[in-house]
Amino acid sequence: MNIDQISAQNAQIQRFQRARRDPELAVLEGFHALKHAFRFQADVLEVAATDPARLERFAQSLAPDLSGRFAAIAGVVEPSVFVQLAPKAARTAVIALAKRRTGDVGELLADPRPAPAVMLENPRDLGNLGACVRVCAAADAAGVLTTGSHDPWNPDALRGAAGLHYAIPVAHVERVPSSDRPVIAIDTGGEPFQPSALEPRALLVFGSERDGLSEQLLARADARLSIPMHPGVSSLNLATSVAAILFAWRLGRDA
Ligand SMILES: C[S@@+](CC[C@H](N)C(=O)[O-])C[C@H]1O[C@@H](n2cnc3c(N)ncnc32)[C@H](O)[C@@H]1O
Numbered sequence: 740m741n742i743d744q745i746s747a748q749n750a751q752i753q754r755f756q757r758a759r760r761d762p763e764l765a766v767l768e769g770f771h772a773l774k775h776a777f778r779f780q781a782d783v784l785e786v787a788a789t790d791p792a793r794l795e796r797f798a799q800s801l802a803p804d805l806s807g808r809f810a811a812i813a814g815v816v817e818p819s820v821f822v823q824l825a826p827k828a829a830r831t832a833v834i835a836l837a838k839r840r841t842g843d844v845g846e847l848l849a850d851p852r853p854a855p856a857v858m859l860e861n862p863r864d865l866g867n868l869g870a871c872v873r874v875c876a877a878a879d880a881a882g883v884l885t886t887g888s889h890d891p892w893n894p895d896a897l898r899g900a901a902g903l904h905y906a907i908p909v910a911h912v913e914r915v916p917s918s919d920r921p922v923i924a925i926d927t928g929g930e931p932f933q934p935s936a937l938e939p940r941a942l943l944v945f946g947s948e949r950d951g952l953s954e955q956l957l958a959r960a961d962a963r964l965s966i967p968m969h970p971g972v973s974s975l976n977l978a979t980s981v982a983a984i985l986f987a988w989r990l991g992r993d994a
Pocket of ligand 1: 964980
C-alpha cells in the first residue's frame with residue numbers, strides 16, 4: 740500500500756468515527772439499516788463493506804427492489820479497516836453514512852392523518868428506543884419524539900430501528916410540545932385501554948424503562964391509560980407496550 744492509500748484509509752476511519760458524534764449525520768450499521776435508508780430515500784453519502792458482492796446477494800433474496808444499489812455505492816475495505824469504521828461490527832459487514840432527516844416537530848404534530856404520535860420520556864436504552872421507532876414506523880404513526888439525554892439518532896438507536904428513522908419523523912424535544920393533540924399517558928396506573936375509544940390523533944406518552952412516567956408528565960396528561968396484564972406482572976417492556984397500544988388501535992381501526 741502506498742502513502743496516498745494509507746492516508747486515504749486513515750481519513751476514512753476518522754470520517755466514520757467523527758460521524759458518530761455529528762448531529763447532522765446518521766451512521767447506519769448493517770444491511771437492514773442501509774436497506775431501509777435506501778427504500779425511504781435517505782441521502783446516503785458513503786458506504787463501506789468488506790464484500791459488496793455479498794450485499795447484492797442479500798439484496799436479491801431480501802430486498803429485490805434494491806438490487807444493484809449496494810454494489811453501485813459501496814467501497815471495498817479490508818476487514819482490519821472495517822472494524823475501525825464500525826466498533827460494533829454488524830454480521831453483514833457494511834456500514835454507511837447518511838444525512839439525518841429529523842423533520843420538523845410542528846409539522847409532525849400537525850399531521851392531519853388519523854394517526855397517533857408517540858413520545859418517549861427519557862428512554863434509557865438505545866436499542867429499546869430504536870425498537871420503538873421500528874414499531875411506530877410499522878404502525879404508520881405520525882412520528883416519534885423523545886426527551887432526555889439520549890440522541891434518538893444515535894447509531895445504536897438506528898441499529899435497533901433497522902434504519903426506520905427514515906420512514907417517519909424522529910426528533911428530540913425538551914418537553915411536551917403544545918399542539919391540538921390530546922396528551923395520553925400510557926401508564927400501568929391508568930384506566931384500562933379500549934382501542935376503539937382512542938382519539939386517533941393522540942400524543943401517546945410512554946415512560947422510561949425503570950422509573951415510568953414522571954409526576955410532571957402524568958399531571959400534564961389529559962388521560963391515563965393502562966394495558967391490562969395478568970395479575971402479578973409489573974409491566975411490559977417499553978417497546979412492547981408501544982407495540983401493544985399502536986397495533987391494538989390499528990387492528991381495531993382496520994377491522
Ligand atoms: C418498563 S415500563 C416502566 C415500569 C415502571 N417501573 C413503572 O412502574 O411505570 C416502561 C413504560 O412502558 C409503559 N408500560 C409498560 N407496561 C404497561 C402497562 N401494562 N400499561 C401501561 N403502560 C405500560 C409505560 O409507559 C411505562 O412507563
